Amino acid sequence: MATIRDVAQRAGVSVATVSRVLNQNGYVNQDTEARVMKVIKELDYRPNTVARSLANRKTGTIALILPTIMNPFFSELSRAVEDSARSRGFTVIFCNSDDLDTREQTYIDVLRQKYIDGIIFASSSLGEEDLAVINENGIPLVVLDRALREGNCSVIRSKNAEGARKAVHHLLATGCRKVAHIAGPQELITAQERLRGYRDVVKDLDWFEESLILPGQFSITGGKGAVQALVEAHPDVDGIFAGNDLMAIGALKALHRMGIKVPEEVSLCGFDGIGATEWTEPELTTVAQLIYEMGARAALHLIDRVQGYTDQVEDLELDVHLIERGSTRRRKY
Structure with a gap:
């Protein structure tokens, strides 16, 4: 067929x-x-008119496609989605894609055949064609913590560029004179927006140069490697804004290993606000997203669409706030 x-x-x-x-x-x-x-x-x-008709016979099940359950940020999002769905009598199927296009495509194909009521997509590779297939099957969709370059679907995310600007302004306000950025994968709009926020603040400052931006792949290992390369190229750097908390944790570990004191010699700020930022020594300053609210809103909006309470497409950016902790203690010169 x-x-x-x-x-x-x-x-x-x-x-x-x-x-x-x-x-x-x-x-x-x-x-x-x-x-x-x-x-x-x-x-x-x-x-596929059969799928469309069956979609009207609600199964009480939605799917959440995640890039990785190993990142605590997505674990916290998952909990919010599950709690909110359960409050409305829905069950959640969790799909871990490891950010692999082929695996995400397989999940989409399987889910539409199983007549899931709706999908929350928090992974990175949903494209216009995938969106068309999902729409063609009449399945409501919400994109979470990601933004599509094209496509007509609901999106719920944070103010990433604004949060990045807050982080860099904070580092400069504590006395940092040269701030680097450990960036996430640039195929992700989330990472692009955080890099853009960093650039907005530093691009016209005398000390800025492109080599102060290093890739970290949104992972602890990536954060470690980026800091090692950064210190070799810029031994005078005294502030680091990491594009997520995992990279900030990796950066902190690498700085400790190299005998560089945080925050006395280098101040460090992450992004996300995951619980693990309170477990480090010193505790990490971070730009906190409203993680639970983001997941809850995605689930409830999707279920409202499934149940016919709304047919509105929503594009929502949630506020972020800076949590100042020991890794950016204000310094005096």
Whole structure:
């Protein structure tokens, strides 16, 4: 049986274009529409009306696709989603993708076949074609802690660039004279926004240079490696803004190993506000997201859509706040 992807491939267009032709939603030029319709007839493609009808017979189950359960940030998000879903009588299926496109694609395919009521997607690779397939099957979707470059779906995330600016301004206010940034993977818009916030503050300062930005891959190991490279290239750096708390923890461990005192010699700030930032010595200053509220809002909004209480697409950015702790104690010169 032909699928929407088969039609798109044969017609030489995206899945999203086929979806627009089928649903008469969005602009498609006449020649492209005619070509798509011709392929639909040739392949005898029939939209999945069974899935659509079954979607109206609610299963009471939603799915949460995560990049990794090993990051405490996503563990805390998961708890909020589960608590909120349970309060409305829904069960949550957790899918750990390890940020692998193939695994995420497999989950999407399996979930739409199992007629899940809705999906919360907190992983990184959801694209326009995946969104078209999900919409074509009539499955409500909320994207959590990520932003799509294109696509018409609800998104709930934090004010990442604003939070990054708060972090860098705080480091400068404590007396730092040269602040570096350990950045997350730049294929993630979340990481891009935090890097942009750092640049907004430092780009016109006399000491700034591009080599003060190092990749850390949102991991403890990445934070360690970035600090080792940073200290070799810039031994005079005295402030570090890490794009998430795991990288900040890795940076702290590396600084201790190198005999560099925090905050006496280098001040350090992370981003997320996970509980582990209170377990380090010194405790880590961090830009805290409203993690529980983010997960709860995503679950409740999705369930409202599943149950027909709203058909509104929501694009919500939640506030962030700086939590000042021992890793950025104010210094005097």
